[in-house]
Amino acid sequence: MFFLNLNEQIFFNEGGTERYRVLETFHFLGDFDTESLYAFKWIGTLLFSAIFLGLSVFTLDRILGRPNLVRWLIGLYILGIGLGGICFLGGRLSGQSNLGYTIARAIMGALQSPFPMMLMIPALFSTRP
Numbered sequence: 001m002f003f004l005n006l007n008e009q010i011f012f013n014e015g016g017t018e019r020y021r022v023l024e025t026f027h028f029l030g031d032f033d034t035e036s037l038y039a040f041k042w043i044g045t046l047l048f049s050a051i052f053l054g055l056s057v058f059t060l061d062r063i064l065g066r067p068n069l070v071r072w073l074i075g076l077y078i079l080g081i082g083l084g085g086i087c088f089l090g091g092r093l094s095g096q097s098n099l100g101y102t103i104a105r106a107i108m109g110a111l112q113s114p115f116p117m118m119l120m121i122p123a124l125f126s127t128r129p
Contacts, residue, residue, distance in 0.1 A: 002044060005029060010037050046081075049111040053077050056117040069123050073116060080111045 005026035012020055013034045022029060029037065053074070061067045084107040091100010110116070 002026070003041070006037060006041055006044070010034055010041075013037065045108050045112070049077065049081070049108060052112055052114075052116070056114075056120070059117060060120060064124065066124060069120055072123065073120055076116050076119065077111060080107050080116070084108045084111075 001023075005022050006029060008022045009026070009029040009032075011017055012022070020030075032040070056073055057070050060069050060073060084104040087107065088100050088104035091097050091103070094100070
């Protein structure tokens, strides 16, 4: 919900629409310029990724009792964030900003979901506790 309204505010600020469609709860976003909103977007992306990492670590370590897989999960997140950053910067440097952003957004979106934890499920059966 936060990111949808953040994107709506950016779209409105950039003249993409004349209708203001940001929910009233998020009207405070109208107080910020577009560059600040983009900064909020990246900070929020990293924050939500960290939350999902924390939940996945908790699940592996405390609920499933497999702390040995935590380092693999953390490595997966580091790899994902690194690849997302490389795609984003590569797109900007090559003049393909939209493509780089789209790929980086897909990677970061995957990190903000249960997907990385789901990738650990086969490892549960292939490694010892």
